[in-house]
Amino acid sequence: MSMKKRWQRRHVTEAFFKGIMFLSIALVVFSLGYILWTILRKGLPAMSWAMITQTPKGGYYLGKEGGILNAIVGSLYMALGGTLIAVVFGLPIALYLETYLKNSRWGYYVRLSLDVLWGIPSIVYGAFGFTLMLAIGLRSSLLGGIIVLALLELPIMVRAIDEVIRQMPKDLQEAALAIGSTKLEVALHVVIRQMMPGIVSAILLAFGRGIGDAASVLFTAGYTDRIPTSLMNPAASLPLAIFFQLSTPFKEVQNRAYAAALVLTIIVLIVSFGSRWLSSRLSKYSIK
Amino acid sequence: MESHIQIKHLNVQYGNSPALRDVNLEIPRNQITVIMGPSGCGKTTLLKSLNRFLELEETTKIQGKVIVDGQNIYGKDIDVTEVRKTIGLLAQRPYPLPMSIYDNVAHGLRLHHLKKGRKEIDDAVQHYLEHAGLWDEVKNRLHDPATSLSIGQQQRLCLARGLAVEPEIILGDEPTSALDPISSQHIEKKLMELKSDYTIVIVTHILRQAKRLADYVVFMYLGEVVEAGPAQQIFENPKKDRTKGYLAGQF
Numbered sequence: 398m399s400m401k402k403r404w405q406r407r408h409v410t411e412a413f414f415k416g417i418m419f420l421s422i423a424l425v426v427f428s429l430g431y432i433l434w435t436i437l438r439k440g441l442p443a444m445s446w447a448m449i450t451q452t453p454k455g456g457y458y459l460g461k462e463g464g465i466l467n468a469i470v471g472s473l474y475m476a477l478g479g480t481l482i483a484v485v486f487g488l489p490i491a492l493y494l495e496t497y498l499k500n501s502r503w504g505y506y507v508r509l510s511l512d513v514l515w516g517i518p519s520i521v522y523g524a525f526g527f528t529l530m531l532a533i534g535l536r537s538s539l540l541g542g543i544i545v546l547a548l549l550e551l552p553i554m555v556r557a558i559d560e561v562i563r564q565m566p567k568d569l570q571e572a573a574l575a576i577g578s579t580k581l582e583v584a585l586h587v588v589i590r591q592m593m594p595g596i597v598s599a600i601l602l603a604f605g606r607g608i609g610d611a612a613s614v615l616f617t618a619g620y621t622d623r624i625p626t627s628l629m630n631p632a633a634s635l636p637l638a639i640f641f642q643l644s645t646p647f648k649e650v651q652n653r654a655y656a657a658a659l660v661l662t663i664i665v666l667i668v669s670f671g672s673r674w675l676s677s678r679l680s681k682y683s684i685k
Numbered sequence: 686m687e688s689h690i691q692i693k694h695l696n697v698q699y700g701n702s703p704a705l706r707d708v709n710l711e712i713p714r715n716q717i718t719v720i721m722g723p724s725g726c727g728k729t730t731l732l733k734s735l736n737r738f739l740e741l742e743e744t745t746k747i748q749g750k751v752i753v754d755g756q757n758i759y760g761k762d763i764d765v766t767e768v769r770k771t772i773g774l775l776a777q778r779p780y781p782l783p784m785s786i787y788d789n790v791a792h793g794l795r796l797h798h799l800k801k802g803r804k805e806i807d808d809a810v811q812h813y814l815e816h817a818g819l820w821d822e823v824k825n826r827l828h829d830p831a832t833s834l835s836i837g838q839q840q841r842l843c844l845a846r847g848l849a850v851e852p853e854i855i856l857g858d859e860p861t862s863a864l865d866p867i868s869s870q871h872i873e874k875k876l877m878e879l880k881s882d883y884t885i886v887i888v889t890h891i892l893r894q895a896k897r898l899a900d901y902v903v904f905m906y907l908g909e910v911v912e913a914g915p916a917q918q919i920f921e922n923p924k925k926d927r928t929k930g931y932l933a934g935q936f
Contacts (some may be wrong), residue, residue: 499743572780572843575736576793576850577770586792591783682783682830 436662440655448656453622458642460649465657468638470624473664474539475634476608479546483554483603486547488596491558492584495565508559514552520612522549527616540628542618546607554603561595562588569684591683594676601672605665611636635661689714689854689884690735695749697730697739704730706908708749712901717876717885719895719916722905723936728888731905732856735886736772737765753854770797773847775860779839781831782846786823789831789842790814793850809849817845818875837868844875855879857887861894873898892932896920904928 402408448464457463490507498504526545527537535541565588573583589596611634619631620641635657642654688711697705705727712718720728730739737758739745750757758768782789790810794800800809810827814820819841823834831842840860847855857876861869876885876898889895895902899916904927912919912928923929930936 566780568776568778568780569782571738571741571774572776573782574738574741575769575774575776576796576846577766577768578796579766582796587782682785682832684781684783684832 433662436655436658439652440657440659443649443652443656444659448653449660452624457622458645458647458650460647465633465635465638465653465660467622467624468633468635468657469660469664471539471542471618471621471632472608472635472661474625475542475546475614475618475632476604478539478543479550479607480554480600480604482543482547483550483607484600487551487554487558487603488589490551490555491562492588494555494559495562495588496580496584508556511552511556511559515556518612519549519610520615523613523616526613530617536629537617537619537631538629539618539625539632542614542632542634543628545613545617546610549610549613550603550607553606554599557599557602558596561592561599564595565592566684593679594683597672597676597679601669604668608665609636609661611640635664686711686713686716688712689753690886691750691752692731692734693750693752695731695734695751696747697727697734698746699742700744704908705734708910710903710910710913712884712886714884715880715882716900717880717887717898718901718903719899720886720888720903720905721890721892721895721931722911723931724890726905727908728890728905729858730908731903732858732886732888735854735856736769736774738774770850771852772854772856773850773852775840775844775847775855775857777859778863779836779843781834781839781842784831785828786831786834786842787827789846790849793846797850799849799851813845813849814842816848817841818871819845835868837864837871840864840868840872841875844872848879852883854884854886857885859888859890861889861891869894892934904931906931 445464447462449469450466451462451464452467453465454461454463494504494507498507522545526541526548530536530541569587569591570583573587574580578586614632614634615637618634620633620637621631622633623630625632638657639654639661642650642657645651690710690712692708692710692712695705695708696703708731720731722728733739734747735751735758739747747759749759751759753768753771756763758772782792784792787810790813791806794806794809800806811820811824814823819838822838823829823842826833831839834842840863855876861872864872873894876887879885880900887898889898896916899920901914902916902919903913904911904919904923904925906927912923912925919928920932923932
């Protein structure tokens with residue numbers, strides 16, 4: 398019998414689908430590369446030390462002096478604050494889901510609610526948050542932005558941590574139960590330790606969504622050229638800085654929008670690599 | 686023979702399929718009891734009924750009594766964590782906790798407040814690692830991750846971890862099945878030493894291992910106990926045909 402390759406239909410099918418898969422991947426890589434290239438090409442020339450160390454001076458939006466320090470600081474405050482609050486509420490929710498509700502009917506309802514919340518456009522969060530703030534007499538402020546970002550990030554974070562914790566080896570949980578741990582002790586001492594790298598990634602995912610979102614903070618945090626000194630001050634943010642500068646008719650100011658996008662991208666990259674490094678250190682004890 | 690565990694009319698169902706049918710047994714104190722039988726006969730189910738692991742699967746229904754030192758472990762006022770502290774389990778595959786070698790042993794001590802202070806915990810960790818025959822191999826790297834150990838060493842670490850919470854009974858679910866022959870020998874030797882202080886119940890499908898270890902044998906088939914008795918009697922003079930057939934290698 399000859400073992401020579403004959404071009405049968407199954408081989409053609411394989412080659413065809415392999416080609417499609419390769420094209421899809423190429424498209425993704427190309428898009429990312431093109432975005433980065435655009436940001437770099439247009440943003441880098443507009444980039445300067447002043448951009449990241451100064452707040453906008455008079456005439457900044459006409460192309461004169463100043464920078465976007467107000468937006469950098471505002472975005473960091475809001476995204477870090479929002480992520481912190483989301484972790485404080487989200488981690489217990491995820492642990493409760495996985496430890497006690499599991500695949501019960503209530504677990505199903507909670508996950509469904511979170512998935513729906515995940516899908517809600519961020520402008521709706523913004524409008525909802527703004528309505529709430531009006532009702533309690535809170536004006537556009539750093540605090541408002543932090544709270545709305547926390548709400549926006551919460552479902553993403555919980556579902557992502559939930560999916561991570563589901564990968565927890567059952568035998569490992571049983572090993573901890575076998576020495577007389579309560580379920581809570583298993584969750585706190587064993588599950589969190591074992592799953593720390595995945596939990597860190599989930600938190601990062603939520604942070605990325607938070608820091609990149611413009612619509613939710615538009616009404617709730619407002620925009621200002623000053624750096625907020627109190628939770629009750631309005632706060633600027635990078636996505637809105639990009640939006641406002643891009644919508645001016647001046648070329649220099651538009652290019653500054655790309656510089657702002659570059660700053661945002663670099664912040665996300667730093668946080669991303671930082672957390673990778675952190676989680677690889679934390680996974681030293683993980684059971685493979 | 687003084688019995689340590691009495692099982693009375695134990696019935697277990699997974700969903701709608703019965704796994705154990707009316708099991709009645711007395712397990713002797715300070716001896717090694719070996720549960721034997723072909724796969725799917727309910728050996729592991731019987732073992733896991735002893736540390737209340739069956740209820741981890743929500744669809745499991747359990748009826749009957751398991752009496753340890755006069756208390757029904759399925760009784761209403763029983764704390765399940767105390768049950769599992771008293772009745773330790775050595776699993777099929779070793780699963781150390783995601784922490785250092787030292788902390789694997791110290792974790793249970795801290796959990797149950799058995800030892801206080803650095804010095805006491807240090808001493809106890811050394812004691813139980815020696816007890817499990819692992820101390821000399823790890824004494825210079827106590828703070829390395831537990832995963833840096835070989836599988837055989839990990840199983841002895843799991844033994845030390847189990848012993849540290851001061852159990853009276855040790856269960857073993859085919860505890861050597863994932864190990865190489867030398868490591869298996871190690872574990873078997875340890876179990877032989879430990880039986881003077883603990884009651885040991887082992888599930889195995891290796892007939893030769895059963896013959897080496899057993900003082901008392903339980904032979905199961907299709908969820909029922911066919912025959913139970915002292916090892917010599919079961920191996921040399923079984924009364925039931927099924928036991929004879931199994932020992933002769935017929936199934």
